[in-house]
Amino acid sequence: MSVINLRHLQPGTKIGLADGSTVEVVSNPLDGIWVFARYLSSPRDTSLIGTEEMIFAQDIVEIR
Amino acid sequence: MARTARHDAIHALVDVKQGLISRELFVNEELYQQEQERLFAHCWLFVGHESQIPKPGDYFVSAMGEESVILTRDREQRIHVFLNTCRHRGMKVCRYDEGNTPVFTCPYHGWSYGTDGRLVGVPYYRECYQEQLDKAEWGLVEVPQLVNYKGTIWATWDEAAPPFAEYLGGMKVHLDTLLDCRDGREGGSEVLGGVQKWVMPCNWKFAAENFAGDAYHNISHRSVDLAGIGPSGAGRRDTVERSTAQRLGASFPDLGHGAVSFLQLDDVPYTPSYQNTPIVEEYFRHCYEERKRRLGKDARLLGLVGNVFPNTAYLARQPRSIAVWHPRGALKTEAWRWFLVDADAPPEVKDVLRHYYLRYSGPAGMTEQDDMENWNYATLASKGVIARRYPYNYQMGLGQDYGTYDSPGVLTDRIAEQNQRGFYERWAAYMDGARTDPRNGGRNDGRATRKGARPGAHRPESRGKPPDADGRSRSGG
Numbered sequence: 234m235s236v237i238n239l240r241h242l243q244p245g246t247k248i249g250l251a252d253g254s255t256v257e258v259v260s261n262p263l264d265g266i267w268v269f270a271r272y273l274s275s276p277r278d279t280s281l282i283g284t285e286e287m288i289f290a291q292d293i294v295e296i297r
Numbered sequence: 298m299a300r301t302a303r304h305d306a307i308h309a310l311v312d313v314k315q316g317l318i319s320r321e322l323f324v325n326e327e328l329y330q331q332e333q334e335r336l337f338a339h340c341w342l343f344v345g346h347e348s349q350i351p352k353p354g355d356y357f358v359s360a361m362g363e364e365s366v367i368l369t370r371d372r373e374q375r376i377h378v379f380l381n382t383c384r385h386r387g388m389k390v391c392r393y394d395e396g397n398t399p400v401f402t403c404p405y406h407g408w409s410y411g412t413d414g415r416l417v418g419v420p421y422y423r424e425c426y427q428e429q430l431d432k433a434e435w436g437l438v439e440v441p442q443l444v445n446y447k448g449t450i451w452a453t454w455d456e457a458a459p460p461f462a463e464y465l466g467g468m469k470v471h472l473d474t475l476l477d478c479r480d481g482r483e484g485g486s487e488v489l490g491g492v493q494k495w496v497m498p499c500n501w502k503f504a505a506e507n508f509a510g511d512a513y514h515n516i517s518h519r520s521v522d523l524a525g526i527g528p529s530g531a532g533r534r535d536t537v538e539r540s541t542a543q544r545l546g547a548s549f550p551d552l553g554h555g556a557v558s559f560l561q562l563d564d565v566p567y568t569p570s571y572q573n574t575p576i577v578e579e580y581f582r583h584c585y586e587e588r589k590r591r592l593g594k595d596a597r598l599l600g601l602v603g604n605v606f607p608n609t610a611y612l613a614r615q616p617r618s619i620a621v622w623h624p625r626g627a628l629k630t631e632a633w634r635w636f637l638v639d640a641d642a643p644p645e646v647k648d649v650l651r652h653y654y655l656r657y658s659g660p661a662g663m664t665e666q667d668d669m670e671n672w673n674y675a676t677l678a679s680k681g682v683i684a685r686r687y688p689y690n691y692q693m694g695l696g697q698d699y700g701t702y703d704s705p706g707v708l709t710d711r712i713a714e715q716n717q718r719g720f721y722e723r724w725a726a727y728m729d730g731a732r733t734d735p736r737n738g739g740r741n742d743g744r745a746t747r748k749g750a751r752p753g754a755h756r757p758e759s760r761g762k763p764p765d766a767d768g769r770s771r772s773g774g
């Protein structure tokens with residue numbers, strides 16, 4: 234698995250997280266550590282769907 | 298140290314009555330460390346200008362004493378000043394000079410703070426903190442008091458510090474000659490260009506006391522006067538209007554501020570300046586007349602120079618500028634200089650001013666270079682164990698009375714060292730631990746405030762009066 238450069242993630246990009254969730258980038262502060270994203274799906278907690286959260290770089294496993 | 302012992306130790310170094318100040322103030326590392334706690338942690342300090350952070354998310358990294366701070370505007374347009382250090386392990390959260398950001402993310406472990414200071418991102422918050430960390434408790438440290446005074450942002454770490462207006466006292470009228478529009482409207486300035494920053498191998502107080510109104514050292518700038526860097530190509534300023542005005546040295550010993558302004562004793566017509574550039578000439582003529590129309594008699598006060606205690610200096614007109622002398626060690630100062638202009642001045646005017654300001658001030662400015670030479674060599678020549686035995690002399694005008702003018706402060710109408718004595722009197726009060734309310738004259742030892750003194754309005758009441766019982770002339774020394 235190659236390391237994802239967070240600075241390249243544009244709003245609208247769909248990414249997969251370590252817990253199996255899929256989120257969509259809403260905005261990118263370009264600090265290389267966090268992105269703001271909205272949950273599209275979450276096997277862990279379906280109530281997260283539609284909510285926004287800051288996503289930590291090391292939780293991101295793939296670009297979907 | 299017991300308070301009296303501390304009092305005695307400080308007053309052995311600062312003898313305002315005799316006009317003697319020990320060189321230790323300028324070279325001693327221990328005193329320098331004490332200043333950080335007793336002075337810089339309690340005074341109101343200039344942090345930046347609102348025009349540097351016009352939009353939500355804008356930030357400017359500044360300093361208060363030795364500490365890095367972030368001046369920022371949050372999403373609700375509120376201005377904040379935060380200590381620039383991560384609450385987790387102390388990493389400097391923001392390492393840029395200025396910019397725009399939705400969050401301040403610490404590069405060490407990734408804690409992330411909103412522009413309102415709240416801790417909003419903690420890596421592995423769920424998995425490893427089990428959501429037990431109380432984020433509300435661990436936001437950025439914010440100053441307890443902050444004020445936006447005519448566009449300039451000031452802050453203090455002391456929640457018990459008097460309100461800024463009281464801290465400023467009678468110095469307000471002088472500072473306003475810097476901050477108000479050239480045509481007399483209130484405020485309205487903006488920062489022109491970037492902030493100049495440089496390091497000087499001298500103690501910060503050399504610069505502070507100089508800008509508190511050292512009108513004696515003009516001789517240092519004679520080569521600049523000869524070179525003729527002024528707006529009209531002669532001298533270093535266009536100052537004809539001063540020839541008919543009264544010099545007004547204003548000292549506020551209970552507050553520590555000092556200023557030199559000029560007071561026109563009558564309505565004086567505009568004297569041409571900026572004569573090499575007709576657009577600028579016309580602009581300043583218009584401003585001068587407008588200001589007179591708006592302010593009436595109050596327009597007669599023309600600002601020159603001053604220092605807001607402890608380390609914020611200004612030049613009110615030519616050039617129009619704020620400087621902060623950041624302490625960086627007993628023998629090291631980091632100077633930061635902001636240039637101001639009326640936000641709505643025409644572009645041609647701003648451009649001409651920018652060139653003139655740079656000729657004058659900053660590390661490449663000719664006048665500033667002269668000043669630095671003096672402070673840097675004075676430092677070198679004062680460090681030695683023998684040199685330290687001999688105090689500096691601040692006796693000019695000691696015990697003299699200069700008459701009454703309708704302006705606050707202890708006033709002098711000629712070159713004197715009253716402003717420097719006032720600065721060190723207040724310095725000693727802070728170092729002595731009496732830093733709180735200027736209404737008590739800055740003292741905590743139970744002694745009464747000087748007879749007749751009220752904050753920011755100490756006026757000589759009669760000529761030729763002998764010094765007070767405590768040995769100080771009420772007007773001159």
Ligand code: FES
Nearest residue numbers: 383385386403406
């Ligand atoms: S020091 Fe800032 S996150 Fe650890």
Ligand SMILES: [Fe+2]
Nearest residue numbers: 514518664668
């Ligand atoms: Fe000077």
